[in-house]
Amino acid sequence: MSIDHSQLTTDIFPISAIILTYNEEKNIEACLKSVHGWVEEIFVVDSYSTDRTLDIVGNYTDKVFQHSFENYSKQRNWALKNLPIETEWVLNLDSDHRVSPELENELKKVFRNGLDTRLNGFLISRKTIFMDKWIKRGGHYPVYHSMLFKKDAGFCEDRLYDQHFVVEGELKYLKGTVIDIITDSLTNFIQRHNKWATFEAMEFLTKESISSEKKVKPDILGHAIQRRRFLRTNYNRLPLFVRPFLYFTYRYFFRLGFFEGKEGLIFHFLQGFWYRFLVDAKIYEIQKRARSEGKSVHEVISDLYGIEFDK
Numbered sequence: 001m002s003i004d005h006s007q008l009t010t011d012i013f014p015i016s017a018i019i020l021t022y023n024e025e026k027n028i029e030a031c032l033k034s035v036h037g038w039v040e041e042i043f044v045v046d047s048y049s050t051d052r053t054l055d056i057v058g059n060y061t062d063k064v065f066q067h068s069f070e071n072y073s074k075q076r077n078w079a080l081k082n083l084p085i086e087t088e089w090v091l092n093l094d095s096d097h098r099v100s101p102e103l104e105n106e107l108k109k110v111f112r113n114g115l116d117t118r119l120n121g122f123l124i125s126r127k128t129i130f131m132d133k134w135i136k137r138g139g140h141y142p143v144y145h146s147m148l149f150k151k152d153a154g155f156c157e158d159r160l161y162d163q164h165f166v167v168e169g170e171l172k173y174l175k176g177t178v179i180d181i182i183t184d185s186l187t188n189f190i191q192r193h194n195k196w197a198t199f200e201a202m203e204f205l206t207k208e209s210i211s212s213e214k215k216v217k218p219d220i221l222g223h224a225i226q227r228r229r230f231l232r233t234n235y236n237r238l239p240l241f242v243r244p245f246l247y248f249t250y251r252y253f254f255r256l257g258f259f260e261g262k263e264g265l266i267f268h269f270l271q272g273f274w275y276r277f278l279v280d281a282k283i284y285e286i287q288k289r290a291r292s293e294g295k296s297v298h299e300v301i302s303d304l305y306g307i308e309f310d311k
Contacts, residue, residue, distance in 0.1 A: 013111045014087040015039040015148070018079050022047040022069060024095035025056060026184055032060040034099040038108065040087050045079045053095075071199075073163050076156035085151055092147045092156075092165065096181040100127065103176025107148075110174075120169030121149030123224060127177040131263045138257030138268050139250070144224035146171060147178065157215040160199035162232070164216045164225050171223055182267075193275045198305060201282035204236065205297045240280040248273035 017035040021028055021044055035042060042061040046054060047069035057064055065083060069075055076092060093099070103124065125142035128135045135141065146154065146165045154167035183189035218230035235243055248268065251257050257268040289300045301307055 011038055011108075012040055013038060013089075013108065015089040015091050015107075016041040016043060016083075016085045016087045016151075017091045017093055018043045018045065018076075018083065018085075019093045019095060020045050020047075020072075020075055020079075021049060021053050021057070021095050023049045023051045023053060025049075025052040027095045027181065028053055029056050029059075030098050031093060031095050032057065034097075034104070035091070035093070036060050038104060039091065041085070043079070043083050043085070045075065045083070047075070071160060073156045073158050073160075076163075076165075077158075080151070080155060088150055089148060090151050090154075093178070094180075097126075098179040098181070100177045100179050103174065103178065106174055106176040110172075116170070118170045119172055120153040121146050121165075121167035121171045123171050123173045124148060125174075125177050126180040128180050128182055128267075130182045130267045133260065133263040135260055135264060135267050137255060137259050138252060138264065138272065139255040140257075142177075142224075143228075144173070145178075146225060155214075159215065160203045161196050162200070164229075166214055166216055173224075186266075186270075189270065193271070194278065197275060197278040197282055200279045201286060202301055202305075202307070204279070204283055205286055206301070240284060241277070244273050244276040244280060247276055 017039045019028070019031060019042065024031075032042065041063060043063045043065065044057050044061060046057075046064060046066050048066055054064060063083075065079075067075065067078055067082075080090065091099075123144040123146055125144050128140055128143075146167045149165065149167045153169055154165050156163050157166050183192070216225055216229045218233045219226040220230045221227075222230075235247065238246065251272045252265075252268045257264050257272070260267070286297050286300050286304070289295070289304075290297050293300070295303075
């Protein structure tokens with residue numbers, strides 16, 4: 001049952017947390033605990049979990065909706081359009097996220113002091129935890145995301161990978177963080193990044209097949225997300241197989257990733273070099289097969305990954 005806004009106490013705020021789940025029994029309780037008791041509503045959108053995820057969720061909220069997962073963007077936008085959200089603000093979280101106590105206290109202070117009516121969203125940095133270590137160098141902190149915004153002011157851009165929320169209007173930076181537990185094992189880390197490398201290679205090669213829906217605007221003078229998209233756009237113009245070496249060198253040496261110890265070496269090498277090299281290798285594989293077999297990249301992607309494109 002929704003709480004009447006006129007009856008809000010100083011401890012409950014007009015925010016609905018939307019959490020995506022699929023077989024997240026290891027992560028979901030910590031995520032739920034981090035928002036339970038101070039947001040007005042908790043919505044869970046589950047992709048038909050087969051483990052104990054929903055049993056755990058039931059201890060915190062009865063607002064559980066199941067929806068088949070196609071990709072992250074579509075799942076997020078389905079939630080924003082179809083959930084019975086009554087609050088003005090929405091906070092978008094994944095199961096491996098935790099709202100830090102610092103962010104919780106900061107948001108409580110911001111909402112208690114009153115919000116500028118022109119404000120449509122907040123920019124919040126993720127605090128990456130990898131192998132129980134905070135990765136704060138190598139350009140990996142702060143990394144801002146507009147995960148908290150007015151319900152009708154934002155949406156998730158239509159991309160296969162590296163999706164961001166697009167929020168129209170004024171944004172405010174916050175100091176508090178969302179803790180992001182990157183993975184529970186290197187095996188899962190590699191499997192997930194292999195899948196994401198496929199998506200990124202596909203998007204690189206089939207730009208004309210991507211929806212024309214509005215996306216984050218690359219802008220070196222814009223907010224943090226727009227600046228990152230500007231740099232990513234220019235990275236994509238560099239030669240294949242050269243750019244992963246340049247990127248890793250920049251992260252590990254120029255941005256002092258080597259100060260992170262063994263965990264930092266593993267993370268920056270796998271995420272900053274191996275993953276980016278794998279993307280390029282998949283792009284090269286698709287292009288080579290297209291040339292040798294006289295097919296379009298769309299046809300090769302369909303052959304390799306079973307993915308069909310709209311004509």
